[in-house]
Amino acid sequence: MKAIHADTKELLFSLTEASSVAFSQPLQLAEYVVLFVPAGKGVFHADFTTFTFSGPVLLFATPFQLLRLETKEEVPFSLLRFHGDFYCIEHHRAEVACNGLLFNNIYQQPFVQLSSAEARDFSQLIAQLQAEFKQPEPSGIVLKAYLQLLLAKSSAIKLKTLAAGQDGPPADEQMEQFRQLLDQHYLTLHKPADYAELLAVSPNHFTKKCNRYFGKSPSRLIQDRLVLEAKKQLHLTRKSVKEIAHALRFDDEFYFSRFFKKHTGVSPQTFRRRTGISIVADLSMQ
Incomplete structure (x- = not known):
């Protein structure tokens, strides 16, 4: 059906x-x-x-x-x-x-x-x-x-x-702070050690806590956050791939395309063609 x-x-x-x-x-x-x-x-x-x-x-x-x-x-x-x-x-x-x-x-x-x-x-x-x-x-x-x-x-x-706190482990203030820091700095800070320093903890301790709390390593979360933003811009805007690469602080669109394909299995162009451009893209331009 x-x-x-x-x-x-x-x-x-x-x-x-x-x-x-x-x-x-x-x-x-x-x-x-x-x-x-x-x-x-x-x-x-x-x-x-x-x-x-x-x-x-x-x-x-x-x-x-x-x-x-x-x-x-x-x-x-x-x-x-x-x-x-x-x-x-x-x-x-x-x-x-x-x-x-x-x-x-x-x-x-x-x-x-x-x-x-x-x-x-x-x-x-x-x-x-x-x-x-x-x-x-x-x-x-x-x-x-x-x-x-x-x-x-x-x-x-x-x-x-x-x-009700039934979905996942009990709230961890430090890990929730990392979530906020990542959403603020994912464009410029790409190393787990950068966030460990901001949180004033050792990189090893930070990695262990992150794996327990989110079920992912800090490196994976940092990459996922960048990929998520790339997907949003490909789907929710009419920016060119070159413009999106620039907005996400990549040196050029070819490096961005390689990064995107490595983490999604498809090129930015294929992702946009298959998922389409949202009606939101045109509404935001009005």
Whole structure:
């Protein structure tokens, strides 16, 4: 069940029933991804981040992340894929605050744990989406409404678990300070030792705490923060690749392109072509 872009032939929105076998080998998808796993457990790999999951759970991924599911036995799930041209999460930020929460967040694990009651609600939503797709002419408006409801409910549950301190380790003031420092200085400070010095701790101690708290090394977080900003500018602006490279303080666009491809598997041009340029880019120019 899928909708195809009339002009570019890119996938716009799809809903399929699949299992962990389909994700047993690393793969990249050009769309935003939501996996609804009613039951079962395993390990979810998204780029270089890994974490264990146990259903019922929702798993999230952004375009061109390298994804893999590792399970001891076959785990079925519903797979939602949507293109930014079908539903722009940045444009709908006011209605559904999922950008930076469910997607495009380098600090948090991309999942939402569900209660039995919440899982039943999502099962019903999936069933309603399936029913609409089976119509002779599925309504894009109805499909978007169901997708928006699914994302809104997911965001609400995620925020609730974060507020209750149930999602991840207890808050660490020093690591939260590192998060703020990284968001402020990622363009100019590219070495873990730079941040260790700002935090007045040894580099070794800093690395250990960061790995425990975020599940990533400081080097990985620094790289991820730069890649995240590059993706934002490619998707949310009409700046040229050369202009983006300059804005991100790269010496030239060729070095930037090599850096981007090394960390995403695709060139900046391919990423922009496959994910599209958001409506937000044109609205910001008005």
